[in-house]
Each structure stands twice: as structure tokens, then as C-alpha cells.
Amino acid sequence: MVLRAPKELKFDPNQPRKDISEEAVKSLAQTYDSQNIINEPEIDENGKVITGELRIRASIKKNLKNIKCKLITGLTEVETFERQVIENLNHNDLNDKDKENAIRKLWESGSYKNKAELASRIGMTEKWVRFIIKLPEIRKNLGIKEVQNISPTSLIAIQSLTIDEQRKIVAKINSKQLKQGTELRELVVGIRKLPEDLKKAVLDVKKPIDLEAAKTIAVFPEEEQRGKFIREYQSLIRIKGEIAEDIKYHSEIIKGKRPRKKIIKDILQVKMEKLFKLKLSIFNQLSERYIDAIDNDEFKQKAFEILKEIFEFVKEELKKFDISTYQNVIEIKESE
Structure with a gap:
């Protein structure tokens, strides 16, 4: 162990950690009011810092005259770098x-x-x-x-x-x-763990389906059955997206960010009705078409439970798009 003036030590430009922020230096320096340097920095025989650059910068920030350092001699350039890498990896730095x-x-x-x-x-x-x-x-x-x-x-x-x-x-x-x-x-x-058709649907960039929804749909053994669910879910997401854009568009009109135009409330109503009907089709049409075709009673019950789960999931998703969301938009005095 040796005493060295931190200002006289030389930092290694080749050390692996490149982003020591001033905030990190300042934060560590503040701890020196109540604590000494807990782990002494390592230096070589030429006064070059091997490990502990942040601690030394903090001691300079704190105007410490001398600090204890571990003196390690005889290291090659690779050995020095390896030691620095290990130090930084262990501290997640x-x-x-x-x-x-x-x-x-x-x-x-x-x-x-x-x-x-x-x-x-x-x-x-x-x-x-x-x-x-x-x-x-x-x-x-x-x-x-x-x-x-x-x-x-x-x-x-x-x-x-x-x-x-x-x-x-x-x-x-x-x-x-x-x-x-x-x-x-x-x-x-x-x-x-997903079948290929569902895996493809989840990874689709243009019309993706949610992973949890895919896990739910995966219970159906037939690809044709799963395909129907996938298409219904994609339609739901598409219509939800359209309505979300409508909300954003008309909100901008209200806030004066867009020129005020005539708002056709019938179009909004139609979209909401489409969304509601789509919700019903997921539970009603699919249950009639697929559950009734299942011979195994035990699996039929499981399929019914899955459909109910999808139905509840969709219902929760639709809450944010309740027609009341549009009330302030629809009631705007229409201008020609």
C-alpha cells in the first residue's frame, strides 16, 4: 500500500470504461464526507491507474491531498486491461x-x-x-x-x-x-411454445397479435380454427387503431391544432358498432362454429372457457373506446 497525490496519477486512455459521468464523480465525492475510500484504487509502478478511476476522480473533486493506493508492478498491457475488465464487469460498470x-x-x-x-x-x-x-x-x-x-x-x-x-x-x-x-x-x-401460424402472427410487424392472446388461441388444435381467431383479433386491433386515430384527430380539432371541420358523428357511430359486433362475433359466432364441432366433451368445455377468456379480454380492451369517449367531439357545434 502506498500514499499518492490523486492529482499526480495518470489515467489509462485504454481502459474499457469510456463513460464516467460528472454526476457519478460528484455523487461518489459526496460520500467521502462520512466515509473514506472503501476499496483502494490500483496503480502501477509508473503511477498509471489500473482500477479505480472513478474513485480517484472523486478524490480529486474532493481536493484530497493523498489517498491510499495498491501498488501492482510488472503487469503487461493485456494483463492490465484484463484486470480492468474484471473490475468493471464485477461492478456492472x-x-x-x-x-x-x-x-x-x-x-x-x-x-x-x-x-x-x-x-x-x-x-x-x-x-x-x-x-x-x-x-x-x-x-x-x-x-x-x-x-x-x-x-x-x-x-x-x-x-x-x-x-x-x-x-x-x-x-x-x-x-x-x-x-x-x-x-x-x-x-x-x-x-x-407456439405453433408456427401463431408464431408468425405474433412476429408480424404490420398486423401483430398479442403474445398472451396467441397463448390463449393456441389451445385449439386445428390450424383453420386458430386462423379464424387470428383474423378476428387482427381486425379488432385494426379497428381499435382507427378509432384511436379518430380520437386523436378530433381532439386536435377541439384544441385548435387543426382547422375545425364538419364532424360526421354517424361515421364514429358506425365504427363503434363495428367494434361491438366484432366483440360479439368472437364469442358467439366462433363458439357456435367451433365448439359445437368438437366431439370430446372435456376439450369442448376447455374451448368454451378459452372463448370466454378471449371475450373478457376483448371486453376490457374495448372499455377505453366506449362511445362516451366521443361525447365532447360529437357535441361540437358543426360548422359548414
């Missing part, structure tokens, strides 16, 4: 981009006989390291432009799917239909 660049840099140094050794040295799984190193190839297969806003973690999460499925998921993320993170992981796990 690397963003996805820095993490990817760091792992690839270590591998390309030629200091490891295989990916398993690299994974063991930095405390990660071999599978994870292999995916990280393979990311340039993955991006090339999916289209560099299309995946420029897709995180490495997300790209890794979809590797169990076919290339076509991966491309559809990337398109859904880019079109804001799907969020990266938990929502993406749940989708990947969920669609694995």
Missing part, C-alpha cells in the same frame, strides 16, 4: 458497447488459447463470450443498418430463433412495437 469492445479486444490480443480460458479468466460463461465475439457476424447477417440501435444483449437473446424470426423481432424493436430487455426476453421464450 460497463455499458453494452464498452463490454463488447472489451471482450473482443481481449480475445484479439491472442493471449488466450481458447474462448473457454478467456471466459474463465474474466468470470463469465463460455457461451456468453462466444456470442460477444460473434456479434459482428450476427450484425452482418441481420443488416448493419437495421441493428445499429439494437443492444448486444438483445442480439444475444434472439440467437435461438431462426434468421427470419430474428429479422422480424429487429423490425418490431425498430418500429417501437417491442421494448428491449424484459419484454423482448419474454417474447422469445413465449413464441418457442
Whole structure:
């Protein structure tokens, strides 16, 4: 252990963490009022920082004259970088981009006989390291432009799917239909258990159906049966979208953001009636057409329960589009 003036220490421009924010420095510096530096930074024989750059920047911010440092000598450039990577990985301090660049840099140094050794040295799984190193190839297969806003973690999460499925998921993320993170992981796990027709419907960018709705529809064994449900659900989503656009459009008229035009309330009424009839058809028409055709009484009861579940789901979805939503629009004095 040695005492060093933090202002005299040199930061390593090659260290893996590239985004140390001023806010993080300020926040850590404030803790030095009540606590000393808990884990001493590491430096080499030349005064270059190996690990603990944030702590040293915080001590400079706090105008500390001297701080305790661990002196580590004789490290090669690769060994220094490896130590920095391990430190940052353990503290979750690397963003996805820095993490990817760091792992690839270590591998390309030629200091490891295989990916398993690299994974063991930095405390990660071999599978994870292999995916990280393979990311340039993955991006090339999916289209560099299309995946420029897709995180490495997300790209890794979809590797169990076919290339076509991966491309559809990337398109859904880019079109804001799907969020990266938990929502993406749940989708990947969920669609694995679906029949191909439902999987295709969930991944459809133009007319997607909800994963939970797909799981509900999946109980029906015949593709023709499922196809009818899929088309009905897609119609529901389309009409809901049209009504949502109407609400937005007429709200802008009310707020003066659009020129006031004659509002034809009959059109709104027709759309609401279509939506209501569609809701009824999902329960009534489909129950008559499909449940009655099922010979097995036990499965017939299950199918009926599923239809009721769909019916209740649709009913809840429709609440926000109750005709009363339009009341303030319809009652606007029409102008010619």
C-alpha cells in the first residue's frame, strides 16, 4: 500500500470504461464526507491507474491531498486491461458497447488459447463470450443498418430463433412495437411454445397479435380454427387503431391544432358498432362454429372457457373506446 497525490496519477486512455459521468464523480465525492475510500484504487509502478478511476476522480473533486493506493508492478498491457475488465464487469460498470469492445479486444490480443480460458479468466460463461465475439457476424447477417440501435444483449437473446424470426423481432424493436430487455426476453421464450401460424402472427410487424392472446388461441388444435381467431383479433386491433386515430384527430380539432371541420358523428357511430359486433362475433359466432364441432366433451368445455377468456379480454380492451369517449367531439357545434 502506498500514499499518492490523486492529482499526480495518470489515467489509462485504454481502459474499457469510456463513460464516467460528472454526476457519478460528484455523487461518489459526496460520500467521502462520512466515509473514506472503501476499496483502494490500483496503480502501477509508473503511477498509471489500473482500477479505480472513478474513485480517484472523486478524490480529486474532493481536493484530497493523498489517498491510499495498491501498488501492482510488472503487469503487461493485456494483463492490465484484463484486470480492468474484471473490475468493471464485477461492478456492472460497463455499458453494452464498452463490454463488447472489451471482450473482443481481449480475445484479439491472442493471449488466450481458447474462448473457454478467456471466459474463465474474466468470470463469465463460455457461451456468453462466444456470442460477444460473434456479434459482428450476427450484425452482418441481420443488416448493419437495421441493428445499429439494437443492444448486444438483445442480439444475444434472439440467437435461438431462426434468421427470419430474428429479422422480424429487429423490425418490431425498430418500429417501437417491442421494448428491449424484459419484454423482448419474454417474447422469445413465449413464441418457442407456439405453433408456427401463431408464431408468425405474433412476429408480424404490420398486423401483430398479442403474445398472451396467441397463448390463449393456441389451445385449439386445428390450424383453420386458430386462423379464424387470428383474423378476428387482427381486425379488432385494426379497428381499435382507427378509432384511436379518430380520437386523436378530433381532439386536435377541439384544441385548435387543426382547422375545425364538419364532424360526421354517424361515421364514429358506425365504427363503434363495428367494434361491438366484432366483440360479439368472437364469442358467439366462433363458439357456435367451433365448439359445437368438437366431439370430446372435456376439450369442448376447455374451448368454451378459452372463448370466454378471449371475450373478457376483448371486453376490457374495448372499455377505453366506449362511445362516451366521443361525447365532447360529437357535441361540437358543426360548422359548414
